[in-house]
Amino acid sequence: MELVYKGKTKDVYDLGDGNYLLKFKDDVTGKDGVFDPGANTVGLTVEGMGKSGLKMTKFFFEKIEEKGIPTHYVDTDIENSTMIVKPAKMFGNGLEVICRYRAVGSFLRRYGMYAEEGQPLDAFVEITLKDDEREDPPITEDALHMLGILSKEEYSILKNRTIEISNIIKEELAKKDIELYDIKLEFGRIGENNEIGLIDEISGGNMRAYKNGEYIEPLELEKLMLED
Template sequence: MTDISKVYSGKVRDVYAVGDDKLLIVATDRISCFDFILPTLVPDKGKILTKISVFWFNYLKDIVENHLISADINEIYKVIPRNIAEDLDGRSMLVKKGKRVDIEVIIRGYLSGSAWKEYQKSNSVCGIKLPKGLKESEKLPEIIFTPSTKAPDGEHDINITEQEASKIAGKDVIKIIKEKSVAIYKKASEYASTKGIIIADTKFEYGIVDGKVILIDEIFTPDSSRFWDKEKYAPGKSQENFDKQFVRDYLIAINWNKQPPVPELPKDIVEKTKARYLEVQRRLCE
């Protein structure tokens, strides 16, 4: 049996080293907002995120290689002991270990969230000039690449320009990441559209394995993306969503100051959050 040890516990995922060249990533039912882990769990959230990520990793592997080795628990148990953690089935991925690129990649097809706030002030997003007169949630004239720093847990990521990202990760690496990210966003958006979902924006993480840039972490989940209901889409306002924005909106509505103590989520908010995540899984994966 391969040596295994816990190396990291993030906002949502616990990560174990499996030998020298693999990781076990376990998606928990934790949920985070505004860089804080909420004290309330969302039942089965980790399983939903894992199922969606595995679907996309397979769907998009013709465009960019990814870190997934297997999400089959029987395959995973061939290399790790069964007592390493409880409830691994459905929420675990055995993946290649790589060197993380310390940039968070954000791809935007629509004007929303922090991009909308920045646009209102400057008619630009991360140094990219946009036409005047765009409305909230409007489709952008073209897909834009807006990287941010990868801040330690508890600190805020900072939006940066493509040039600043190149200084951190290297010009050649950023060029590959930008091309691959735009390509997978296009392919995923076209597929999601046939399922009644608009992918307004999303974030990716990349790593380097054997000198090659690959996709890591999660991909096109309700934690990492804005998913809107295509049938109800109407520019000029915030949109009906199937993602974590629902929880953010609740926390804003109760006037939480985004400082400890972090409030519990009421039962109905938890149930409605789970229902939104399950709806994304149903539409995309079934």
């Protein structure tokens, strides 16, 4: 097993059989000790976060697979905080896709002249480049196409799958009277046919969720979602 990438919240190993292993850490993104799913730095370490994130990831990836949506998911080992995945090629140096149902976070910081905090949004999809140096700048469909990162046809597939997946997650949260405000997803080209599919993870560290108007911390979200 060879370490091929050391990430902020997980490490990636080559298993040598064509698949990869993701080792989930207890680190979460944020700034000055405050969690922020949109941040590009590690803000704090929360004991049990890796295992918690993996439980949520397993739950949601299996729901998404049931709907026939392609993903890189193969299997999980909760005790060891690891997940086996199929290989996937990134778009350029990596994209993050955000689906927003309410105006919070960076959306509100950018568009606060027109948007009110918590204002409902109709599954607004935005794409940012994974570029720490430039603080993950947003990028448009035309720019993605002109820079050779994504074709217009691929953009359409990416956007539609983002909304479809986010709606599945939103509906699952709603069963526990939890409202999804926004979620960050990642996609890649999976397998020999380069099918666009969901990669990385789906956990409390990737989303903002609220219950009765109160923000739910990632660890608490996992408890609420997966309790019997």
